[in-house]
Amino acid sequence: VEHILMLNESNISYDVSAGTGIDVIFLHGFPFNRRMWKSQVEQFGQEYRVITPDFRGYGNSSKCYPWTITHLADDIKKLIDRLMSKKVILCGLSMGGYVALEFAASYPELLQSLILCDTKAAADTNQEKNQRAQAMLDISTNGPMPFARSFAQKCIHENSVAEEIAAESITKNGIYELLSGMMALSARKDQTETLSRIECPTLVLCGDKDKITPVSESEFLYNNIIQSTMHIIPDAGHLSNIQNPENFNLHLQKFLATCKESTYQQYLQ
């Protein structure tokens, strides 16, 4: 069911599933929208209260002034207040993972568990900032399609169905949102120091053929987050939840079951 959270700067559109278990919030990557979590909503939406927001500027959320990753994390905090949740499980892929890490740094008391997919803690290097600036120039000159095509190709492993989803969501955003998103990614903080302060159970997932945030980045997360486990998703690129949903959901299911168990134990104490 679609809801709208009215904030001062943007209206955040989100779906809430019918389930009544623990709250699980899925955070999408750049420049996609909540539809990328379709198979997770289908599988987990009955057992858990699954919440899938569109970040400001994406999907059905309204357009707005240029934003930062901090704005996106604060929007999620406001959404949690609206949902009246005490603690949530945050699952973020790529940019969604950057937001989840920023959230973990700012609001650790609200996190029951964390799931970091195809993401990393480091900020952009100068070289990466240059590449983004180049891509922004390219989008301004040639429109979003060439960028959409080459980005989709980088995300995609072989000819998977994900290409369609990628191209569709990339072109759904306007040029302004694409450029604002790229500025936000480029300016994001380094979260390396945050990792050792994360105390909640954390699951790290990464497609074995991820070219954008390679497996080495996930290994770094796993080595630096105390209570973490890691699984590499076979036959998947950057969008591991779309490219191998069976394997991705299997690990998610096991992890969520342990979260449920520990919530139950806390309740008994």
Ligand code: MLT
């Ligand atoms: C994403 O998938 O969210 C982006 O590729 C992240 C990035 O470019 O750093």
